[in-house]
Amino acid sequence: MKATAIAPANIAFIKYWGKADTKLRLPVNSSVSMNLGSCTTTTTVEFRQELKKDEISCLKEDFSFKEKQRIRTHLDLIRCKAGLMCFASVLTTNNFPGSSGVASSASGFAALSVAAVSALNLKLSEKELTVLARLGSGSACRSIPDGFVEWVKGDGSGSSYAYSLYPPGYWDLCDLLVIVDSRTKKVSTTKGMETVRTSPLLNKRLLAIPDRMKRLKDAMAKKDLRSLGEVIEEDCLDMHAVMQSQTPPLYYRNETTKRIMEAVVGWRNEGIPVYFTIDAGPNVHLIFEGKDKDRILHALNKIKGVENIILNIPASGARLINEDLF
Numbered sequence: 001m002k003a004t005a006i007a008p009a010n011i012a013f014i015k016y017w018g019k020a021d022t023k024l025r026l027p028v029n030s031s032v033s034m035n036l037g038s039c040t041t042t043t044t045v046e047f048r049q050e051l052k053k054d055e056i057s058c059l060k061e062d063f064s065f066k067e068k069q070r071i072r073t074h075l076d077l078i079r080c081k082a083g084l085m086c087f088a089s090v091l092t093t094n095n096f097p098g099s100s101g102v103a104s105s106a107s108g109f110a111a112l113s114v115a116a117v118s119a120l121n122l123k124l125s126e127k128e129l130t131v132l133a134r135l136g137s138g139s140a141c142r143s144i145p146d147g148f149v150e151w152v153k154g155d156g157s158g159s160s161y162a163y164s165l166y167p168p169g170y171w172d173l174c175d176l177l178v179i180v181d182s183r184t185k186k187v188s189t190t191k192g193m194e195t196v197r198t199s200p201l202l203n204k205r206l207l208a209i210p211d212r213m214k215r216l217k218d219a220m221a222k223k224d225l226r227s228l229g230e231v232i233e234e235d236c237l238d239m240h241a242v243m244q245s246q247t248p249p250l251y252y253r254n255e256t257t258k259r260i261m262e263a264v265v266g267w268r269n270e271g272i273p274v275y276f277t278i279d280a281g282p283n284v285h286l287i288f289e290g291k292d293k294d295r296i297l298h299a300l301n302k303i304k305g306v307e308n309i310i311l312n313i314p315a316s317g318a319r320l321i322n323e324d325l326f
C-alpha cells in the first residue's frame with residue numbers, strides 16, 4: 001500500500017496554453033517538451049485504513065489549502081479507479097528550490113500519479129498514466145514518458161495523451177534555466193488559461209500550430225538546432241502575445257527577462273547557437289547543444305539581475321524508486 005516515484009519537470013518547445021475542456025484539462029493544441037534532468041519531484045504515497053483524512057505535506061515548503069485540495073481531488077480519482085475508500089499519507093519533495101520559479105505541478109502530479117497507482121496495485125499502461133496525470137495538471141502528462149515528448153491534444157479524455165518522441169540520449173541538448181525572479185508567479189497557469197478566449201490572437205495561434213508542429217518534428221528528426229530554435233522562439237513569443245492580449249492582460253516577463261532575450265539574439269550574431277523560451281513567469285530557459293555550454297555560461301556572467309541558474313539535460317520520465325521518504 002506504499003510506493004515512491006520520481007518525476008522530472010519539463011520545458012515545452014511548443015506550449016500548452018488554453019483548455020478545450022477545463023474539467024478534463026483537454027488542451028486547445030498539441031504540445032512538445034523535453035524532460036528536465038535537474039528539476040525533479042519525489043513523492044511517497046501510502047494508503048492506510050486507520051487514517052481519517054488524507055495527510056499531505058511537502059518537505060521543504062508548505063502546500064496552500066488550494067494545493068492540498070487539488071492533490072486530494074486527484075487521489076479521489078485514483079481511489080475511485082481502484083474501488084477503494086481509504087485515505088493516504090503523501091510526502092513530497094522537490095530537488096530544485098521551491099522558490100526557483102519552476103512549475104512543480106508537472107513533476108508533482110506525474111510523481112503523485114505513478115506512486116499512488118502503484119501503491120494501490122493498479123495496472124495502468126504508460127498511455128493511461130499520462131491521461132491520469134493530465135487530469136491533475138495538463139503539462140504533467142508530458143513528464144511521464146522519457147526524453148522528448150509529444151502531448152496529443154485528442155478530442156476526449158482517452159485520446160489526449162503523451163508519448164515519447166525520442167529517448168533522453170537522442171540529442172545532446174541542454175536547457176539552462178536562468179532564474180531572474182524566484183518569487184511565485186502572480187497569476188497561476190490554471191487561472192491564466194481561464195480567460196484565454198478573450199485574446200483576439202488565440203485563433204491565429206491555433207491555425208499556426210499544425211505547421212509549427214511539423215517544422216519542430218522535422219528539425220528534431222534532423223537534429224537541426226537552428227530550425228528547432230526558430231520554432232521554439234516563435235511559439236514562445238506567440239504564446240506571450242496571446243497572454244498579453246487577454247483581458248485582463250498577463251505580463252509575465254520583467255526587465256531582466258527582456259535583457260536576456262536581447263542578449264541571446266546578440267550571442268547568435270556572434271556565432272553562438274542558443275535560443276530562449278519562457279513559460280508563465282519571468283525566468284528564461286536557454287536551449288543549446290552541450291558543446292556550447294561553457295561559452296554560454298561565460299556570456300551569461302555579464303548579464304545583470306541573474307539570481308541563480310540550473311543546468312538540465314534531457315531526462316527519463318516518471319518512474320518508481322525504492323527509497324521511500326517515510
Ligand code: DP6
Nearest residue numbers: 012015016137138139189190279280
Ligand atoms: C505556460 O500544466 O501548469 O507552462 O493544466 O492548469 O495545471 P494546468 O496548467 P499547466 O500549464 C503549463 C503552461 C505553460 C506551457 C507548457 O508547459 O506547455
